[in-house]
Amino acid sequence: MAEKKQQKRAIIDMDIHERVTYDELLPYLDNPWQRYIKDTNWVQEKHLPYPILGAAGLDRADAQVPDGRPAGNDLSFMQQQLLDDVGHEAGILTGAGDPSPSSMNGWYEMAVALATAYNDWQIENWLEKDDRLYGSVHIAAQDPASAVREIERVGSHPKMVQVLLPIDDRPWGDPYYHPIFEAAERHNLVIGMHHQEPPNYYGKFPRYFVEWHSVMPNTHMIQVSSMIFNGVFEKYPNLKLAMIEAGFTYIPAFMKKMDQQYKVLRHEVPWVKRMPSSIVKDHVRVTTQPVDELTRDEFLKFIDLMDSDEIVCFSTDYPHWDYDSPFRALPPLGEELEQKIFAENARKLYPKLPARERKVTQ
Amino acid sequence: MKEVVCKKEELSPGNIMSANVGPIPIVLCRTPDGEFYAFTNKCVHQGAAMSEGVLCGAPAPTDTPGEYNYEKEGEILRCPWHGIEYDIKNEGRMLVDPNRKLGNFNVSFEADNVIVSTKQ
């Protein structure tokens, strides 16, 4: 249902899932990859042992394209249901996780081909068709040299703003992946991490989806600590990390925890030169969604404990079942903080987003 | 406020539709036993249009982990977004928190017409 009033303030939405079908990727693939998909009906392996139990599964029940195509597959329907209806200034595309080249556990050459095809498809069908949409560079991070080549190939596209890494079971801070961060920094690209289907229960899956989904922040914490304690931000001082889709309430506790651990264990990681909480404040941003229901007072306490109002950035997660409405998800927070959360923190994070429009006063 | 929203046969049992009572968007539900129920077409959580949701059943609360007794088929309205379950035969109350419910409307009939009116 169309919202009657548009959001009054600028919105930069850090998590919008566009969806490709394998058929649509075929023209962007060479052989043998094209034949492999066509002849064997190949689709990427999935790991979740349960269905996602929204009313219609993974997607909002009202987001399926009216002609029956899957949610997120059609730009004009997305424009109508999200970008125009809400009044987005900008949105960042994060893929639909299928394919997710960096998640592949075998045949990395295929992963490389898929990442390249995906980027070309994304640029042609989304980034160059709507001014408001910005993109993520998909890579096959298992093969850092190929990943760097792909960042070199498309990273300077004016609408590519980040490199996307899925959260599965590889902690990305490992020096093996550092060439990716070097290339991202050189191209003014943020590293965006979004969970794929991580085993988050002692390396396996918990019995119920509600458990898996509730402990998702754990997998984000693993990545944040991996990036910090492997010295990524000391090595690449201009690199920024966007942790997408685990909310933000875990951050203050985790900042305190890492600081306390660092004080007693610094001798293990002497390349880390300052308090983890200070690294988080300078380098890490997180999204609101999926938002925990908070009163204004509760919300402000979390911001206070982070000691920064620049870490939290708004996202909807459209078209997924746990979409957050820009009109209803957050309590009223006051003009200044709302401007930061809904747009300005993201604008500061992504150097390639347009500058803030200056209000013309009569 | 009162409005003829449809003919009885326009909504078959087990289905839902959107309609308006004056300016107010509503969701009209017809349970498998043929009864009609009408609620505000807005989820109390983040405001999704309930008419885009699904009419389904729900596993009954149980004391035994692992036990599923699926009941109330066609009497539970699940929100199209986050999937909160509302019991339409219990005034549209949330299963998870019966203190919260969808706005209720009266449903009456004149011949074949389904009439929805605001509660007095």
Ligand code: FES
């Ligand atoms: S909007 Fe209905 S459950 Fe969230």
